[in-house]
Amino acid sequence: MANRIEGYDERIIECAQKEFLEKGYNDASLRNIAKEADVSTSTMYTRFGDKEGMFQYLISPTEELLVFLEKALEKYFSMNVDAQQEQYEESGEAGFDAIMDIIYANYPAYKLLVSCSPGDIYMDYLEKVTAIDVKYTLLFLKESDSLALREGRINEGFCHVVSTAFYSALFHCVEHDMSREEAGKYIKELRNFYGRGWSEYFKNT
Amino acid sequence: MANRIEGYDERIIECAQKEFLEKGYNDASLRNIAKEADVSTSTMYTRFGDKEGMFQYLISPTEELLVFLEKALEKYFSMNVDAQQEQYEESGEAGFDAIMDIIYANYPAYKLLVSCSPGDIYMDYLEKVTAIDVKYTLLFLKESDSLALREGRINEGFCHVVSTAFYSALFHCVEHDMSREEAGKYIKELRNFYGRGWSEYFKNT
Amino acid sequence: MANRIEGYDERIIECAQKEFLEKGYNDASLRNIAKEADVSTSTMYTRFGDKEGMFQYLISPTEELLVFLEKALEKYFSMNVDAQQEQYEESGEAGFDAIMDIIYANYPAYKLLVSCSPGDIYMDYLEKVTAIDVKYTLLFLKESDSLALREGRINEGFCHVVSTAFYSALFHCVEHDMSREEAGKYIKELRNFYGRGWSEYFKNT
Amino acid sequence: MANRIEGYDERIIECAQKEFLEKGYNDASLRNIAKEADVSTSTMYTRFGDKEGMFQYLISPTEELLVFLEKALEKYFSMNVDAQQEQYEESGEAGFDAIMDIIYANYPAYKLLVSCSPGDIYMDYLEKVTAIDVKYTLLFLKESDSLALREGRINEGFCHVVSTAFYSALFHCVEHDMSREEAGKYIKELRNFYGRGWSEYFKNT
DNA sequence: GATGAATGAGCCTTCATTCAT
């Protein structure tokens, strides 16, 4: 895998995950990780540069979600409008199922990102997710000739607000350590609720 | 103010706020705070017991919101059902305006709570807020003889999910340092959006 | 009582005893004592000058033993030689019973002295006890016209050694927190053993 | 030496010994030791883990005495009874000479143990020494068919008392910083005195 | 006389990082 360091010792990343998950970024200790993984502290530096590098490596799998989201939305919006509307519900359902699968396939990475990150790393990530979503939501509103948009009752800022709220809620699955199954139900309910909200704004009359 | 330590030196709490806001709980240094406030480090301990005590003091004003929320909702629901429905929109608008006023009147406290807390302090707080909200939402649903509730399409868990999402979103004002004005608009939009979602569930047919 | 500070608050000395007993001199904290006794730390200074003064006050009752020992031995040796020998066993038994009573009547003071003292306080005390004992032992040896003493097989140094060993052993009662009863038996055995040793040296032929 | 840390800097242990000897465990400061030894404070932790580890290292040589005592007594008692009695005096003399040599060969370690230990370290050590001694004393009493033992005038408890008193006295050499020569005489006298005491109890009629 | 508050000194400990081997 291109993203991975060759010859990487799986033991180290396991220990690092454990330490960061248990203590959070700041309180995690490289020495503990190294000791637990039975390597020298210095090795950590050879491998990852420094503490932040180590952490960045651990959360690097979360890039996948950004890529997927962009691709999925692009694909959806490359269809003609009729096809879009026809497949709206179905696409959404499948899409978010895929998203949750992606998250749970690399759960520790997302957990670290959401609950154990230093500074604004999670917030920046959330912003990236939201930005992608907003971009296509606006596209959809325009293609739908949304009356609310035309009349200025809503605008990009509004979309951003709602989208941020939604994805924050989505990541609460991770924050609260829901099981994959729980998370599925949670997201379904949430989408339902949001769907009703949005439907109002997509109307063109 | 009852909540305040008598004779308290305002300079210390200003410096403490600054340090915690800039660096977060873990990276904040009592020594720095003391140095900046031009007092001895020991004084911090005389005043607040320890680091956590200092932080707890700083966020103690956030209790106000919990009290207000409980009281406001209790008052609203102590009216008869007709009055409730008549004043729904108006009460909500005024209520959330008051909430945002409370938050912005002690902005640093809420900012610390939301963005700079150690461990699960913010999450616990959010849970408290949500619990109050859910309690009265369920009451309202029952009083409204909600069909969705009767048919089991929604339950307490669903309310909890939606409420958590809403208040998380609300605190994003603080997370993103919106101005009071921005926040006002943001919350209004959010309430609008959520209002549409909920209206579906309040129907009794 | 001459030895006591007038108007003294019994509560303070109880708490002080507890703290010193539990933590030893160095680790004991005046603030803890004050807090526990519900007085200000400063009061401790008004009463006792400083930490060492406080401790000295607590162990001051141990002076009694020195006084008693001196007086008892003096009285014994003020009798004529025949009376001395006649009452040797009886006097010894009664004397050490009285000594143990004195110790156990002020147990905390002796416990503090033996087990919780800073620096050489206990050792100095032990030296004082031993010095008294040695003084009279030598007197007894001379009066008995001890052959061993005359021939130089034993001397003051020897007496000092044996006496130190004996009183160290005596204070082991306190070190090991024996009950008064246990201590009584222990001392009796010890005196028996030492009595046999000494009897050899008291012979004048 | 197996017991030693390889490549160890003699300077550090010298300074550590000095500090602990002068101030006792609690008041000794790792910072002072480090400064005196011209290394960083952190180095102390690299070498010894923590303050207690450092101290334990310094007193670790005192294990030798326990080993020697056990071995010497075992060897003595593996001889037949006649040989034991024949060599009693000679063996004892040589044995305690060896013991004092062992102590004085690592004098600082024993001084730290006896005079500068935290908590019950010395007392625990003394108990170990005594336990070994008592074990073999009882063996000797049984082999000698001691009348006193048979008649219950003495028992294990008595042996423990006397043995504790003896070894406490022995360590007073260290407590009082006697020279090797002084200590030699002191112990000889002490053994003499105790020998007379014991002789009474070893009789089988 | 009592006290609340302040404080300078000092403690043990941990950390991320560097560097010679």
Added chain:
DNA sequence: TATGAATGAAGGCTCATTCAT
């Protein structure tokens, strides 16, 4: 490349003591 050792910086915290009120 791997590492053991070293380290400067910093951390939270406690203490005995003083002093103005």
